[in-house]
Amino acid sequence: MDAEQLRENAHKMVDFIADYYKSIENFPVLSQVQPGYLHNLIPDSAPHHPESLQNILDDIQEKILPGVTHWQSPNYFAYYPSNSSVAGFLGEMLSAGLNIVGFSWITSPAATELEMIVLDWLAKLLKLPEDFLSTGQGGGVIQGTASEAVLVVLLAARDKALKRVGKNSLEKLVVYASDQTHSALQKACQIGGIHPQNFRVLKTDSSTNYSLSPDSLAEAISRDLTIGLIPFFLCATVGTTSSTAVDPLLALGNIAKSNGMWFHVDAAYAGSACICPEYRQYIDGVEEADSFNMNAHKWFLTNFDCSALWVKDRNTLIQSLSTNPEFLKNKASQANMVVDYKDWQIPLGRRFRSLKLWMVLRLYGLENLQGYIRNHIQLAKHFEGLVAQDLRFEVVTPRIFSLVCFRLLPPHNDEDHGNKLNHKLLDDINSTGKIFISHTVLSGKYILRFAVGAPLTEWRHVNAAWEVMQDKASALLARLSIE
């Protein structure tokens, strides 16, 4: 590591990356390579002698980029977005440059303290209850992903419950969520040893727009109590992965609270929208939550990974996740004067991720961030309008944020055929490489998802995307009518 070598080579890399962004629309959005494509393009073993950076950059251009699915393309509308921005990128650079490992306060006080401050900033933008601020018993922490966020709070809740009901009652603990909840919760249950038969996946349907009905939760809890089980964890979602359904936090939270359960709110995607006053209503009731999560790396211009988790009682996390080996002991930690984030997360080591979130908030400012969110929602609304005008299609669930769930209507109302048709349409659209969208299934129906949220997406990209879809639909329907 020589400073001047770093300077020279990193300037080259900056230009490589800037050029990539300039030409990003030239690549197929969804990589069109076949499984195993790279095996024959790369040697079998590492080189003995050094190679030049230029060689490597050439390989990246010729061998790696064809195998990349371009999440930053303006024509990327799949899953949910993974935002990159100038500010987020600069923060990543700086974090990689300092390359500290901030497990304890002492290993870089600034890393811990900036994270506490910046998560307080974000909590205030979201108007989270004061209990979530670091100034009290709670606080925020950056996790890698929403999966890790739900896992750590599930573990905290598990251990808190076991303390109350006895260590040998693990098999009686019950978790509740809707069938629209992210699969990360199921995985967290597997990891934490929750019995699979004690994971209640409560059914939703179009009557509640796929949100969890408080009645069905209350009934399930009451059934479980009757047979001697112990309800201990509820996960609600604001902006589900399939269709951005919004669970009614206040009613659900009241039920959880009256049963002494931990109440976690997963707003991984939609949380970002709640910095706008007009969308803040969707997390009304968050006051009842024990923990709240949103992914700044999805739709908040902060490069992956940066998942913000807040808890009201940080001691529950610490009691579940702390270890205190001799080699990490130090005055500040022993005196309980500081936060050691190692005890709030699964891994020991952690990167200086608050830098990028801090830079996003400062380089853009609240007003621009609100404008950014509103623009995407406007684009999605526009797309929804386009779909509604084409009678061959239907919008399946009411659009709330920047996701539109829609499908091609099966000719002659032949529902059996509808799923195959839309599956085929999805493949045809994505095979063009012009745009990338994804799918889900709601009430047995195969649905296409159009998620606006890439930073580069403009009106023209949405219009062009719709043209691709219409063209592919026309071709598909024409083929069908011939067959």
Added chain:
Amino acid sequence: MDAEQLRENAHKMVDFIADYYKSIENFPVLSQVQPGYLHNLIPDSAPHHPESLQNILDDIQEKILPGVTHWQSPNYFAYYPSNSSVAGFLGEMLSAGLNIVGFSWITSPAATELEMIVLDWLAKLLKLPEDFLSTGQGGGVIQGTASEAVLVVLLAARDKALKRVGKNSLEKLVVYASDQTHSALQKACQIGGIHPQNFRVLKTDSSTNYSLSPDSLAEAISRDLTIGLIPFFLCATVGTTSSTAVDPLLALGNIAKSNGMWFHVDAAYAGSACICPEYRQYIDGVEEADSFNMNAHKWFLTNFDCSALWVKDRNTLIQSLSTNPEFLKNKASQANMVVDYKDWQIPLGRRFRSLKLWMVLRLYGLENLQGYIRNHIQLAKHFEGLVAQDLRFEVVTPRIFSLVCFRLLPPHNDEDHGNKLNHKLLDDINSTGKIFISHTVLSGKYILRFAVGAPLTEWRHVNAAWEVMQDKASALLARLSIE
């Protein structure tokens, strides 16, 4: 995200980071700030309007850097190193630039395939058994940290065992390791619901140089079997955190195997040295292991985080960690034609981390990497010699790799006083800001740790560090003799 804005600002950031490396020796290595120092330096809330990059860079210089503990300083000798390099940094930049989320093959085939190939490269450099290569039933995967590596294999082993002995036998499962094993294993047990009383921490002492004795393992297993418990997991370490002790893999592995247990080898730190033929012997017996872990982000020039984990049977990981929600289904995954790394790890999302490891291996080449390791070991040997020449000190355990464990001998053989003395010496040394070292406790003795491994460290830094220690020892002993 505008390509030209990115270019302009990222060039500025490159210069900022290169200048940081040029001036890195001017900072106190261990940050000297007090808890809470940042609170008064930063506003209470995020700005409404954008701020300039220059403002932010000024704040980083004035407010953040004083709170950074400089892991990249040539005078950093604490814990274990966290290497940054030009190649590693460039890889981080590119990964942040592409900003893909590679949970499934389809979300960027290159991310999955390059990771498989590069971990095969590294496995070959380490001469790992072929079973660990991706060409068979095994394969490598990049985890964030060694903590996550040991957690995922513990979970795989747990679920494999429960499949055999019945789901309700969790409370009978027993884990074995030495008292020198990293605390990450204890944490993994807590997370996975292993009963705390079933975590066997086997005592080590100086007679085996703090390595785990196969006899003590065999005895513990036999005792547990007698009372109906189920031994299922053994973690051995090559290069323990306290003193780089090396557990005898072959003998331990045989015992594990004959008892049907999972055998994990944690070589997080020392694994890097095993690319040199003369150090490869320390992982002899890895043939018996079910999983093997080394941290490329410690001593292998790959910026944090990059922890390489290999398993012989990838299906055990997948069976424990996979979920298959509708919204992630795709042709390649459904046809079982590809690896989906989401099923090998805790989180769903994952960064394109193989880029940096690939760039390290190519920009430096095997010979330079071997030279890099050997140089650090030479430096540590040199330091060991310096300590041995000063009769006020003792080297506590034989040096094997690049860590020297030593202490100031208590005057008049007053052992009770020895711990306080060395604790005080540590504080005095680190308070200078000139160097940063850390400590451990072995057989009740407080020990100082001098870990060589920062990329910028040269002979002169080691010599100067020893002078600081001698000066501080002299001053401390003089004060004591006056008191």
